[in-house]
Amino acid sequence: MPADLRWTDLRLGTACNLACRFCDQAGLRGEADTAAALAALAALPHREGVVLAGGELTTRPDLLELVRGARALGFQRVALQTNGQVLAAAGGRVCLERLWA
Ligand code: SF4
Numbered sequence: 001m002p003a004d005l006r007w008t009d010l011r012l013g014t015a016c017n018l019a020c021r022f023c024d025q026a027g028l029r030g031e032a033d034t035a036a037a038l039a040a041l042a043a044l045p046h047r048e049g050v051v052l053a054g055g056e057l058t059t060r061p062d063l064l065e066l067v068r069g070a071r072a073l074g075f076q077r078v079a080l081q082t083n084g085q086v087l088a089a090a091g092g093r094v095c096l097e098r099l100w101a
Pocket of ligand 1: 016019024054056
């Protein structure tokens with residue numbers, strides 16, 4: 001991630017496709033729906049970098065909408081915190097290229 005940008009982590013839920021023993025989200029519940037997630041993005045105080053975090057966001061059917069929404073709001077960089085399982089199973093690079101197109 002470019003160090004010359006301000007970055008804000010935005011946690012949008014806790015659902016995950018793994019169950020790591022060390023997970024700090026164990027016992028937490030709750031997901032921001034699409035509208036709430038986009039509203040949270042819009043409320044951030046800058047438009048530099050945002051890290052979308054879960055749970056595991058690649059399990060969300062609205063992930064592409066959230067990324068595009070962040071870009072439409074003017075964020076210079078949109079990063080995704082992921083365990084990579086879905087991306088690896090889908091072919092990794094091909095999936096990412098489609099996601100960020
Ligand atoms: S991948 Fe991350 S969010 Fe999912 S269970 Fe493991 S530590 Fe928790």
